Amino acid sequence: MRTSAVTSVLFVGGKRTEALEAARNAGLRVVYTGPVSDMSERHRELVDAAVLLPEFSPRVAVRVAVALHGIVPFDLAYSAGDAYLQAAAQINQELGLRANPLRTVSSVNDKSLMREVLRGIPVGQVAAAQVESPLDLAEFTSANGFPVILKPRGGSASEDVHLISDQDGLTALAERLAFPGGGRGAAPWVVEEYLEGREFSVETHSAAGEHLILAVTEKFKNENFVEIGHVVPARITEEERAALAEETRSVLTALGVEEGPGHTELILTAAGPRLVETHTRPGGDAIVELVKLAAGYDIHEMTFSWLSGKPADVSHEPVAGAAAIWFLTAEQGRVTAVGGEAEAGAGEGVRFAGLSAAVGDTIPEVRGSADRQGEALAVGDDADSALRRARAAIGRLRVEVEPLTPAAAPDQG
Structure with a gap:
């Protein structure tokens, strides 16, 4: 049990309400701050106090939270959304509230910093570097060879991930992308060696620095590395599961994760598991629901049970042998x-x-999670049957499109 129990929590941002409901069920007082666009009627039913922002700014959110704490005190700032995790960590540090350290959250959110923190630590290493110009990119490929993966340093939702297979591909991509020295709106990129193998995520709950493995999720991606399906449990051997679990625990410990939900993505290569990225939040894409159905763990319930001073190892009887979700990627x-x-x-x-999708929408190339057009979640006796049912359901969804004229086509640059 947590030695300093939480009685009230500030939620920072987020349109979903499952975590707020779990906090209320654990007997906690719920305070909220975030953009007004995230607030729903259900939010209003669940929160005891709220300060809404016209639009979200981490700097403003921290100032608002500090002021709010003087009026409606809270014991912890919490978020499950990538856009808000850093602000929540900064609030906790500013107010001296016990939580995962700010440096830990920063290194998880910043892919370049994460690689730097893990450099030299005996967990599966991945060659990586921050690149701020085409020259940096060329130097990395000269030293490490092709293929490589290029992605935004602070990216999320599988957006803007690029595979560079050769020098011609590097040249073509470098001409299209914005680098920090290239003008307004550009952001640093991270280049990494390409990892060959199946991809998984390990869902965890950490308590006092101990990392409980809840489930291993098998992941499926399209040619642009956008996730198009997940299944729990993953179709792996016990030896593979143990290796993925060990690597995950090592990564979380090395990064200083102390408590709360975790979602760690890895490639199972011929040389063993290698880290793609990790998060101090539950997995998205309904992975929380898949874990609940197939493994019996309610990740939100566990989180707030632990924070409120109760045991963290809450579990229930699984509903099915496996659960899967599949996404529609329309033309x-x-x-x-x-x-x-x-x-x-x-x-x-x-x-x-x-x-x-709705009539009149324009569907672009699927380069991020927001570009998917539908989803289906199904259960089965095993992973194969759950996947088959979810994919069959997707096959019954209908999205008809007409080609765009070149002038009306969305810019993919």
Whole structure:
């Protein structure tokens, strides 16, 4: 149990309310600050006090939270959203509240800093460097060879990840991308060696520096490295599971993670697991629901049970042998018709199926999670059957498009 129990928590941002509900169920007082666009009627039902911002700025959010603490004291700032994690950590440090250290959260959110912190530590190493110019990129490939992966230093949601296979690809990409020296809006990039193998994420809950493995999720991506499916449990051997678990624990310990949910992404290479990235938050894409259905752990419940001073190892009987989610990736164009949700949702084992596309929408190339157009979640006796049912449900969803004229096509640069 946590030695200093939390009685009230400040939530920083986030449109979803499952974590707020878990906090209320644990008997905590709930305070909230974030952009007004995130606030829903359900938020209003759950919070005891709130300060809404016209738009989110970490600097402003920290100042607001410090002022709010003097009026409505809270014991911890918490967020489960990538855009808000850094601000929550800064609030905790500013007010001296016990939580994962700011440096830990910073190194998790900043892919370049994460590699730097882990450099020289005996966990699976990945050649990586921050690049701020095409010359930096060329120097890295000269030293490490091709292929390589280039991604934003502070990226999320699988956005803007590029595979560079050869010198021609490097030259073409370098001409399209914005680098810090190239003008307004440019941001640093991170280049890493390309890891060959299947990808997984390890879902964890940490308590007093001990990392409990809740589940291993098998992940599926498209050619642009955007996640298009997940299944729990992963189809791996016990030896592979043990190796992934050991690597995850080593990474979290090395980065200084003390408590709360974790989501660590790894590639299982021929030489063993290698870290892609990790997060001090639950996995997205309904992974929380997959873990609850197939492993019996309610990640939000565990988080706030631990924070409120109760045991963290809360578990329930799994609902099914496996659970899977699959995403619809429609063709590029302008949407002319949609349908099939009722048929998809009626499939065997399907828990949910829905579309986000609407008539009139313009569908771009799928280069990030926001570009997916629907999803279906299903359960089964095993991973294969759960995946099959989720993919079958996606096959019943209908998104019809008409090609765009060149002038109307979205810019992919």
